Amino acid sequence: MAMQMDRTALTLAVDVMGGDKGPKEVIHGAQIAVNRGLQAKLLLVGRENIIEEALAEHPIGDHPVEIQHADGVVAMDDKPARALRRSKDSSMWGAVASVKEGRADGVISCGNTGALMAISRLQLRMIEGIDRPAASALWPSRSGKAVVLDVGANVEVTAEQLVQFAIMGEAYYRALTEKERPVVGLLNVGEEDLKGNTLIRNAAKILREADPEMAFCGFVEGNDISSGEVDVVVTDGFTGNIALKTAEGTARLVGAWVKEALTSNLMAKAGAALMMPSLKKLKTRMDPASVNGAPLLGLGGLVVKSHGGAEAEGICSALMTTEELAAHPFLDAIAKTVASVNDRAKSVDVEDIAAAAE
Amino acid sequence: MAMQMDRTALTLAVDVMGGDKGPKEVIHGAQIAVNRGLQAKLLLVGRENIIEEALAEHPIGDHPVEIQHADGVVAMDDKPARALRRSKDSSMWGAVASVKEGRADGVISCGNTGALMAISRLQLRMIEGIDRPAASALWPSRSGKAVVLDVGANVEVTAEQLVQFAIMGEAYYRALTEKERPVVGLLNVGEEDLKGNTLIRNAAKILREADPEMAFCGFVEGNDISSGEVDVVVTDGFTGNIALKTAEGTARLVGAWVKEALTSNLMAKAGAALMMPSLKKLKTRMDPASVNGAPLLGLGGLVVKSHGGAEAEGICSALMTTEELAAHPFLDAIAKTVASVNDRAKSVDVEDIAAAAE
Incomplete structure (x- = not known):
């Protein structure tokens, strides 16, 4: 069993743009998680102005947060192949990339499952075997x-x-x-x-x-x-x-x-x-x-899929699980x-x- | 939609010996069903002395009943092939035969599912197609x-x-x-x-x-x-x-x-x-x-499988369903x-x- 990490040293990337309920619901979920004791730093990936607007509505106090701008959005009904081709500026791609580049310890997305799998496999590769x-x-x-x-x-x-x-x-x-x-x-x-x-x-x-x-x-x-x-x-x-x-x-x-x-x-x-x-x-x-x-197991990095239709409470649970697993x-x-x-x-x-x- | 039959004209064959709980539980289930308004005549198939003993304990008044003696019992863990080979004197075989021969409108058994399927297919055949x-x-x-x-x-x-x-x-x-x-x-x-x-x-x-x-x-x-x-x-x-x-x-x-x-x-x-x-x-x-x-659909006759572990209440439900379907x-x-x-x-x-x- 690996040693437990100091959770304040962790960073979780959040694909803010994915999901049926929109970015505000995702940020609301993050707010609840922080109130319930989430310690990891949050790397919020998506359109900067939208994230800032959502944060104004659901402030998370002085909890460490970083915004990473991404212009594109993978649609819930995009086919994985299409998502892959035109997704390199998307919030999903950017969030997964932060794990690949070592800037985050795990990523959570409520977005399109097929696209998340494809983007994660491409960037993080599979575990050998x-x-x-x-x-x-x-x-x-x-x-x-x-x-x-x-x-x-x-x-x-x-x-x-x-x-x-x-x-x-x-x-x-x-x-x-x-x-x-x-x-x-x-x-x-x-x-x-x-x-x-x-x-x-x-x-x-x-x-x-x-x-x-x-x-x-x-x-x-x-x-x-x-x-x-x-x-x-x-x-x-x-x-x-x-x-x-x-x-x-x-x-x-x-x-x-x-x-x-x-x-x-x-x-x-x-x-x-x-x-x-x-x-x-x-x-x-x-x-x-x-x-x-639900973590997508087998990838060379921690990727957690939230229900596409998750509301703030569900997103909070998914964030808590992601922190637990990253630790x-x-x-x-x-x-x-x-x-x-x-x-x-x-x-x-x-x-x-x-x-x-x- | 077919005309509904007079239910007192129906006969339901019951494989009394099948099931995990034994013949008394099956007869007890029949007693409850009769008390709740089951009208069909019951053709109870199994060892005569055991059935009579169970009926003494769970009497069903003057409800029309007939006992058809069968000496053998298909074990719950018999393989279908083995059950088929040595089952012709069993209560399961006898109960299904009564449907084949037109003496009953449906059969219910709590016995071994594989054996019930095999015995039913052999005797009742499949519906064409x-x-x-x-x-x-x-x-x-x-x-x-x-x-x-x-x-x-x-x-x-x-x-x-x-x-x-x-x-x-x-x-x-x-x-x-x-x-x-x-x-x-x-x-x-x-x-x-x-x-x-x-x-x-x-x-x-x-x-x-x-x-x-x-x-x-x-x-x-x-x-x-x-x-x-x-x-x-x-x-x-x-x-x-x-x-x-x-x-x-x-x-x-x-x-x-x-x-x-x-x-x-x-x-x-x-x-x-x-x-x-x-x-x-x-x-x-x-x-x-x-x-x-659960009826086994597709056979050339009505065969209803009850849970092997069903108690009297469950057997009553299965009998009620069988009467409903026979009607x-x-x-x-x-x-x-x-x-x-x-x-x-x-x-x-x-x-x-x-x-x-x-």
Whole structure:
């Protein structure tokens, strides 16, 4: 475990122009984060006059701030290739560049995910031995939080990529929680006898044989993600994205039911009034904003993606997570583990996927 | 829409021996269902002495009941092939046979899913034009219930199978709700630009061009399942199974949070006491037992799978669903639509999956 850094020595770059809600929402989020104890210096990247206007509306006192002007904006619906071609003057490019040039320890953006991935890969490169970045989510669970990855960056993966996700998720979880040996599981369906799991079976085999250090518990099911018994849940980006959004929808539905129960009649309303403090805590717990901020793991620098539609509270959470991660550098740990596992993985005898499908 | 049948003229076959909780739980579920107004005659299939003992403990009065003796039991962990070979004297085989022979209008089993699929396919055959059965789930939503399929029967599917699932889900939803044109969506990740969706894009294209009657709304995301805006959500069995279990886990986690909020201190407890009636309704809504009972669609007969671990309440729900479906026959509707869509689908120009992957 790396030594914890002095947080006032950190700098976080913020792509102020990205996101659906506009620059003012981003600056408002920064203001809340500073009020809640964020210590890192903020490097605000975007149109100078807009940032200054937003800061006038949401002042952050004498907290260290630097503005880096960038004229361009990557649109939320730009294709990654197009964003790459014409983005070199954009706030997103500039914010990522500050990490590349060592002027910032991490970057956060609410902008276009595809463009952020492409711009980050181009500037920061991948960690040696990692094929593609994975988007990871913090997921509330009975024991606190679980890390789930990939939640949308890679719709199709190989067994080797799932192994890389497992190693990255483990290092990420360790950086966040200081738990030395996080429990890692591969997301699968319950029944053992089904076809189509060759990929996952191969990934499990490689993990078991090539990474004996990992506390790998084998396959887990959808309901295990929130059970608290597994810390890192590994899956492809298609399944992970659908699981994440399904959970958000479920929480929202149940939240509506709870609200209905609390206001259905006078007696219930009187009861709810007595319970106000407990209900407030419940509301905070159920607020998706409290877990906003997903690092794109595998890059040679810290890049955190916020929900495009995040409001100030969500942006604050993402900034807090980014500071936490910048203070516990884990990229070296990923690089070291990946190198040794990739090496040993070569001798693992995996099933032939094409043959198994027949 | 088919005419509704007189429910007292229906017979439901019950595989009494399947399930984790044993025959008494199944009979107890039948007792609750009868008390709540189930009208169909019950054909109880299993060991006669065990059924009689269970009926003595959970009597169902003068409700029409017939016992069909079967000596064998399919074990919960039997492989389908093994279950098929040695299962012809089992309660599962006997229960499905009663549908084949026209002595029952539907069958319900809490037993081994793989064995139930295999035994049902062998005896009841598939509907012409349907490749494989799909397991469908009733999913609570803002507007009532959505149907999601496949939730675990087919881990890998083709675009044509997704189209078949859509047609089956539409007919199933119509039978349950009498809504003439249910809204059908294909489950996908949010971002359009991702690879790996050739399969789903092809399915969407076929549905649009070959089934103009369907109210097909295109792609939906995980959070749309419970939003109430889509009635039938179509996906492969891997994704569907993980989405279903993830939602169950999320509901359980949020339920634990709610319980904690209600009992965290004296004031909260006093408030909760005032709210008791509303909270009871909330608890029922959140109980997975209330949506137990998933038909295996595509078979030439009505086969409903209950959770293996279902308790009496869940078995009651599954029996109620089975009666509802038996009273609104929809197998002919599936057959008719599948035939015409399959015919038109041949002229739809779909993408080459292999080429798109390059």
